[in-house]
Amino acid sequence: MSKTRLITSLALALCGSSLAAAEPVRSEDPAQRPEPGILTGAALTNAPLLRSDDVGADRFIPVGKLLTGSGGYHCTATLIAGPMSPPPNQPALILTAGHCVNDDMRANDVVIDQPAGNNWSYTPAYFIDTPSQHVPVAVSRTVYATMKGVDLAVLQLNATYGQLAGRGVHPLRLARVPATPQMAIELVHIPVVGVPIEEQFLRHSLCRTQTEATHLVEGYYPWFWSAAVANDCEGVAGGTSGSPVFQLGDATVVGVLNTTVTPGYTGCGLGRPCEPTDAGDYSREGSSYYMPVDRIARALNDDGTLDLAQLDPGNGVTLEREHPNWITQRNETIDGETRSARWGLRIGESFDWIWYKTSTARSVDCANINGYQGPYPSIDQSLLPLQTPAAEGVYALCVIGQTPSGFRQPYEHATVVLRQIDETPPTLAPQIHEQAGGDAIRVAPLFSQHELVDLFIKYGPVAQTDCQNREGYQRYRRNQYVTVDNTQAWRFCAYGADYADNAGPPTTRDYIP
Structure with missing residues (x-):
């Protein structure tokens, strides 16, 4: 562990x-961790x-x-x-x-x-x-x-x-x-x-x-x-x-x-x-x-030493994601453009040629030479536009490379990158945290790692606020509380989204004096 x-x-x-x-944790409040x-x-x-x-x-x-x-x-x-x-x-x-x-x-x-x-x-x-x-x-x-x-x-x-x-x-x-x-x-x-x-x-x-x-x-x-x-x-x-x-x-x-x-x-x-x-x-x-x-x-x-030649030296092809989020829906929006999800991987400069294959993460065997495609010139950056499968699931991309000197990365030491397509909305609605004080109540939704990693809220008079209508919601800022005047009838709404921006059901909380 x-x-x-x-x-x-x-x-x-x-x-x-x-x-x-050092990973980018989306909307996680330490006070809300179990x-x-x-x-x-x-x-x-x-x-x-x-x-x-x-x-x-x-x-x-x-x-x-x-x-x-x-x-x-x-x-x-x-x-x-x-x-x-x-x-x-x-x-x-x-x-x-x-x-x-x-x-x-x-x-x-x-x-x-x-x-x-x-x-x-x-x-x-x-x-x-x-x-x-x-x-x-x-x-x-x-x-x-x-x-x-x-x-x-x-x-x-x-x-x-x-x-x-x-x-x-x-x-x-x-x-x-x-x-x-x-x-x-x-x-x-x-x-x-x-x-x-x-x-x-x-x-x-x-x-x-x-x-x-x-x-x-x-x-x-x-x-x-x-x-x-x-x-x-x-x-x-x-x-x-x-x-x-x-x-x-x-x-x-x-x-x-x-x-x-x-x-x-x-x-x-x-x-x-x-x-x-x-x-x-x-x-x-x-x-x-x-x-x-x-x-x-x-x-x-x-003799009590470790034979490093028997182990993966870590000198294979380097791959950098074009965008950090590895979990998206089958259609992703990048810089305002909606397109089919891609692997979006940039190949490092040390290798002239690459071979690759894709499979589900469940069944992938990168050490097996069957299924590899190539060679492809690294300079073409063919993994940037490479589309992912459209079906939901976790997929693996195995990549090996060859350097200008002729070194070829062994299949058993292939570089492996994962990509997930997620179209399933969360089933959880956010829980609501309340702090009472005087004539007002402070209200905040709670994250649920890793199902609700972004939260959206809106609030207003009960008669004018429909939590099922997604219009009017704003992204919740961490540690932000909404003060509700408990002398009036107010409604507080919140829903959450997962890493792929699939939206879950809303929570409705009414405050009636």
Whole structure:
């Protein structure tokens, strides 16, 4: 999941803690966001704190607290190594979620061999009953991090495997275990959002997978993950991002938790990931998702290093949207011109030729060479006028390129961009917030992320104001209140629109003295 800011500010269901996203949030009032992940009720029972003397707890000694950003962005990380014991003098590696390194990474971004922040640290064996042993280790480098297809990162510590072994901390191994529905798993994590500071330590969740690996969409870029696994793990909140997932009773890491469906949100967007299906986007209420770790497992060498040649280097075709909104109706209005929806993508200058193919986001397989068209000269910018399908749905565009030197981007490392056609109006009408005072009432509509992201209002005498008539509505400005004189009969109207500007039903509120 993401850091806290992903979850508290924008809810990136990414479950880290202390995250700030730079995406353009339309009409979101922080005062109207739901609580992101309070551990109450069943979560307290089903995600109990771990003690160092609990049966089997020694398996989780390599799992610890990760602080990134300016030192206040909470995630969870795990000490890892390849199948053989690494040399004791080799700098140690930890595994976490990609967004824990940088939650502003775009959908095709890759970070390789970059220095870590001055305040980044990892503290293993983060049990509630061993505070005197919570000695942080500085993180020295980001070896590899990406949000392209997966949400994973490998960081290097300013300590060797031998030094950590001297503290009783030994690396865990990774394995490729294909997910099957109802597979029993364990999640070991350190949630912090909504958790009292004296309880922000390792927790243990027993859970089951709900699906095989599936495609998943989230955010405003948006991110597109090709093999996310839904699960019913409880207690997931900001700080859980990057946590290891195990098969029940095993000590081999099979996944890394990356996001969750935030309670109280509607639609699809940051903090509410959706699975693209033939019937439309589907958000699985109460679920979280983990990323399989097979890509990283294949790249871990016996000498304790990471073979970057086995991973996507992120040097493919760059594509920039002509206009930022990736969700529109089948006809869009750009600069006053109404036209059929287009991909509207500008190709970067580093590649001379491109090949591309389109498909639904549900079924796309960019690594499969079948279906690609081209080559097309990049200078022609053929993706700017390329029309999207007219039917509603989420679509994927896979693009590979060739440089003047002859380098050709591998199909399995294709650049992927999503586009959604949405013709379905919201079913929600805005809720109304009231503040009484004296002879007047202050009234404001409430946003509902991500279903009602723009609001429109009008008000006037009851006899002269028809909420069903869309004439006279004005766009609502955030934190704007309308003062209603409660000595007269007034009517307040509000309706909302989604990201594609589909308008929902209006709310009517009468104020009769």
